[in-house]
Amino acid sequence: MNFDTLQSPLDFLQHQLGGIAHEQALRIYESSWEEEGKAISASIDRNGTPWLRMFDPLGKRIDEILLPQEYWKLVKNGYKTGAVWRVFEENSLLTSYLQGYITSFYDPGLYCPHTVSLATAVSIEKYGTETLKQCFLSQLLKKDDTVSQGATWMTEIKGGSDLGSNTETLATLRKDKWFINGEKYFCSNVQAEMALVAARIEGSQKNVRGLALFLVPKVCQDGNLNYNIRRIKNKIATRSVATGEIELRDSEAYLLGRPEMGIYLIMEVLNISRVANSMASMALAQRALYDAWCFARQRHAFAKPIIEHGLLQQQFTDRFRQLRGGFTLGWEAAKMLDDVWRETPPYSERYHLFRLLAHLSKYWSAEFAVQTAKWAIEVYGGIGVLKEYGVERWLREAMILQIWEGTPHRQILDGLEVMERKGAHILLFDYLQDRTSKTTLKTMRNRVEVHLKLPKTEKEAKSEALFSDLALFTMNALTPKP
Ligand SMILES: Cc1cc2nc3c(=O)[nH]c(=O)nc-3n(C[C@H](O)[C@H](O)[C@H](O)COP(=O)(O)OP(=O)(O)OC[C@H]3O[C@@H](n4cnc5c(N)ncnc54)[C@H](O)[C@@H]3O)c2cc1C
Structure with missing residues (x-):
């Protein structure tokens, strides 16, 4: 057994799989981790929980997560390399998973934003209206620094295993628009520009059949925050992804698919x-x-x-x-x-x-x-x-x-x-x-x-x-x- 191949995640993958598509792009990606990503990741882990800046100096609620500037470089490098866009261009998840393997060799927490953004993009692409795709999917598929991120928030304070009984977040339809009220307890990639949120349709049965899935943008149509971050979790690890608690108060939401299919x-x-x-x-x-x-x-x-x-x-x-x-x-x-x-x-x-x-x-x-x-x-x-x-x-x-x-x-x-x-x-x-x-x-x-x-x-x-x-x-x- 050649333990030397373990030094490089890409070498290991090649050994396992033989030829790999986009090897050169993945090699460049791996090098960026070796050259600087590794050190940045170690310092984020040492620094612990990121800061939540809740207000701007004039008292306006902004809920901004303060992570070091180099962090954004790392996470965006993953998007630029193809964690999300490549899946849609190639109609295949596989290269994105290989890239995720490389990311996780250096920092498993940092793979979370890429994964939840991908899941958000896939859900919008499969179940969103054309308008949603134009407004939101296009933002997730960008290949430059202006790329948006997604998130997937299901778990509430009462527990994540039994979503059917423990989801109390309610979705209400008013004048053809959905609004969501409730709280989500474990929200990773909490600073994302949009999130998939599980909610119970008002009046529906209190089991998994009553759950629907919504796209909830961070900012409302009038430019104000659509929900608030109550606090950031102080976790033992995965510090390269901020996990927070979210308060949804009449938050604008877009239903994905049919309610009963949630x-x-x-x-x-x-x-x-x-x-x-x-x-x-x-x-x-x-x-x-x-x-x-x-x-x-x-x-x-x-x-x-x-x-x-x-x-x-x-x-x-x-x-x-x-x-x-x-x-x-x-x-x-x-x-x-x-x-x-x-x-x-x-x-x-x-x-x-x-x-x-x-x-x-x-x-x-x-x-x-x-x-x-x-x-x-x-x-x-x-x-x-x-x-x-x-x-x-x-x-x-x-x-x-x-x-x-x-x-x-x-x-x-x-x-x-x-x-x-x-x-x-x-x-x-x-x-x-x-x-x-x-x-x-x-x-x-x-x-x-x-x-x-x-x-x-x-x-x-x-x-x-x-x-x-x-x-x-x-x-x-x-x-x-x-
Ligand atoms: C760092 C971190 C980030 C997270 N980010 C997100 C996120 O972004 N979005 C999101 O939706 N969730 C997120 N979660 C939540 C995560 O998915 C839940 O913690 C997980 O699903 C378990 O739910 P719970 O913690 O509420 O435990 P509970 O559901 O309360 O379960 C407690 C224990 O009981 C066990 N248990 C429950 N039912 C049974 C049964 N029938 N038989 C045997 N044992 C049982 C469970 O396995 C567990 O061991 C995150 C969690 C962590 C730790």
């Missing part, structure tokens, strides 16, 4: 970000593994570099293999999403198969990132827990990757649901039948089928071991044999 549109937003999260998790794991390897080659114990001790060497080898497997699983989800992202309900079977793959990948990759970051600290020994050497950062970042876009519990339970309701496991086993032995496939298939017949409480209680094994089984089947 939950499907919300799921489509999550599809994009869950695959992005898988890319980010594997990139973070690569970074942690690489940092640990550099250290282990230089650190001596018992008369030789620690990397030469059998136990540690085996751990490195195993993690490298798992990194490759996890990336393969995530990339399969990305490729399958690339086949289905333009679908609208009712969806194809392939869409349901994609959903299962995405749940497996998000669940497995985020856990792998956390475990690899924790292990990298161990490799550094005592130095690992010192903030000045930076390896502890990967664990802080990884903990957030595990939670946003749905916790591990959510991935497991939603994975069970898509198997039960859409037969996604049958689609998966059909899809993998030529890639694994008949016996292994039959054993796994029997396990899943027996599990799905358990009473509800027992089925949920015992689901983690099954889901974890299904992820490993899928990964092994997809990984090319040496």
Whole structure:
């Protein structure tokens, strides 16, 4: 195994995928991170929570996020390279995901603005009116410094897992215009020029069927702020994206799609970000593994570099293999999403198969990132827990990757649901039948089928071991044999 390839995210991607489209643009992008992005990112992380300037000197409410000037250069460089516009020019998500992998190797938090802006653009393009596209989509697709950003705000104070019961933000139609009232509790990329917001249509049922998705611009038609930022969250990591709380008070909003389809549109937003999260998790794991390897080659114990001790060497080898497997699983989800992202309900079977793959990948990759970051600290020994050497950062970042876009519990339970309701496991086993032995496939298939017949409480209680094994089984089947 050539650990040197871990130094560069693009080298790793090339090794995994063979030829890569737009290699030169991605190489320039990676170099910009090496040359200055890395240092900027480290200083943003050290500086902690950005400032919220709520008023201008004359007392007008402005809600401006104060991040260092170099930050804007970094984030905009991502847009210019093609995090959003390239998807529409090429009708493909794949290069954007590769770019996201590179971003996340250096700073997983900074990939968030790119991802949520992409999800915003896709939703407007699929479900917005021509006027919305002209006013807003065009701003998100710009290739220069004037590019606008998007955001995706669903979660409220009562909780993000159960959006159906916990969304209290209300949308009201008055004289053919929608207005939104409520509060959103976790709003990443809070300074964005526009956001997708989940709200309950006034008078609708209090479950997921009552949710609709709206585009809410930061500024109203009269030029005033359309909502306020109450405060910025003081987070342990992902400090390269400001996350805040939002107060919506009669905020102007534009309905996307039909109101009763809202939950499907919300799921489509999550599809994009869950695959992005898988890319980010594997990139973070690569970074942690690489940092640990550099250290282990230089650190001596018992008369030789620690990397030469059998136990540690085996751990490195195993993690490298798992990194490759996890990336393969995530990339399969990305490729399958690339086949289905333009679908609208009712969806194809392939869409349901994609959903299962995405749940497996998000669940497995985020856990792998956390475990690899924790292990990298161990490799550094005592130095690992010192903030000045930076390896502890990967664990802080990884903990957030595990939670946003749905916790591990959510991935497991939603994975069970898509198997039960859409037969996604049958689609998966059909899809993998030529890639694994008949016996292994039959054993796994029997396990899943027996599990799905358990009473509800027992089925949920015992689901983690099954889901974890299904992820490993899928990964092994997809990984090319040496
Ligand atoms: C840094 C950061 C940025 C974020 N940015 C955004 C954003 O931009 N937009 C946005 O909409 N959200 C955002 N979120 C919110 C995130 O999506 C939620 O935190 C996440 O979905 C979990 O919701 P919760 O925190 O409310 O936990 P809860 O839903 O309250 O859950 C608490 C715990 O209970 C578990 N649980 C819940 N139900 C079950 C069940 N049936 N079975 C077993 N366990 C269960 C959960 O898995 C979790 O472990 C962000 C979160 C963080 C940390």
